[in-house]
Amino acid sequence: MLTVFAISDSIGETAEQVALAAASQFKEKVEVQRIPYIKTMEDVEEVIGTIECVDKAMVVSTIITVNVREYLTQKCIEKNINIINVLGPIINVASTILNQHPDYNPGAVWKTDEIYFNRIEAMEFAMQYDDSKDYRGLKNADVVLIGLSRTSKTPLCMYLANKGIKAINIPLVPEVGVPDELYTIDRKKIFGLTINPLQLIEIRKRRLDKFHRISAEIEYASDARILEEFDFADKIMNKLGCKKIDVTQRAIEDTALIILETINAYKNK
Numbered sequence: 474m475l476t477v478f479a480i481s482d483s484i485g486e487t488a489e490q491v492a493l494a495a496a497s498q499f500k501e502k503v504e505v506q507r508i509p510y511i512k513t514m515e516d517v518e519e520v521i522g523t524i525e526c527v528d529k530a531m532v533v534s535t536i537i538t539v540n541v542r543e544y545l546t547q548k549c550i551e552k553n554i555n556i557i558n559v560l561g562p563i564i565n566v567a568s569t570i571l572n573q574h575p576d577y578n579p580g581a582v583w584k585t586d587e588i589y590f591n592r593i594e595a596m597e598f599a600m601q602y603d604d605s606k607d608y609r610g611l612k613n614a615d616v617v618l619i620g621l622s623r624t625s626k627t628p629l630c631m632y633l634a635n636k637g638i639k640a641i642n643i644p645l646v647p648e649v650g651v652p653d654e655l656y657t658i659d660r661k662k663i664f665g666l667t668i669n670p671l672q673l674i675e676i677r678k679r680r681l682d683k684f685h686r687i688s689a690e691i692e693y694a695s696d697a698r699i700l701e702e703f704d705f706a707d708k709i710m711n712k713l714g715c716k717k718i719d720v721t722q723r724a725i726e727d728t729a730l731i732i733l734e735t736i737n738a739y740k741n742k
Contacts, residue, residue: 485509488535531555591637618642620666665710669721
């Protein structure tokens, strides 16, 4: 078995993805191990010791810092370890074409990593505060979605999280009401999701059928119940003065785009 060590002075996601793409081309098992944050000569010495313990090994490196990258290359050559510097040749070719010296700034890679970490943090936030699990997230949310059950609040939160947006959703249920904290936050980040009543009835009936229940006997999907909920939701949204988005026959991506454009427009004012 071959072990490919994906080594980086940052999180190492790029090196790992390159190594995995190569590994997928072989029937024989190829293991990929990611080793992030190799920033010093001492780090290189330590990682070389780890690699030497493996029978068949190679290194895929995306280290930006020149002296660390060259030291890793030197040590690999000394130990007869095959190494590929993924970014080095690309940077050199780009430098030649542009007739410009690169900055060799690891911080440039950190910008990519920051985006990655923001996405993960936003996803954890969305899961933690999904569907009224905890209202403490309201003050820290970038976006607050309110709407009736089955208006795609949760998948929309997850989609926004993938864009690095911390979103929380609050279902509007007449018997439960809404938290008082909702009236204390910036209304600009609150979005009310509306939908055609006939479509909502159909969606809820299909959901009940999926669980082998008798739709006609369930108040959740009854016309009267849904109209009552619509009246309640409309009053809440009007009281908040929040932006409303009709999600009827609208893809989640389209709804997310409206939200992203709206919050960006507010930021730019």
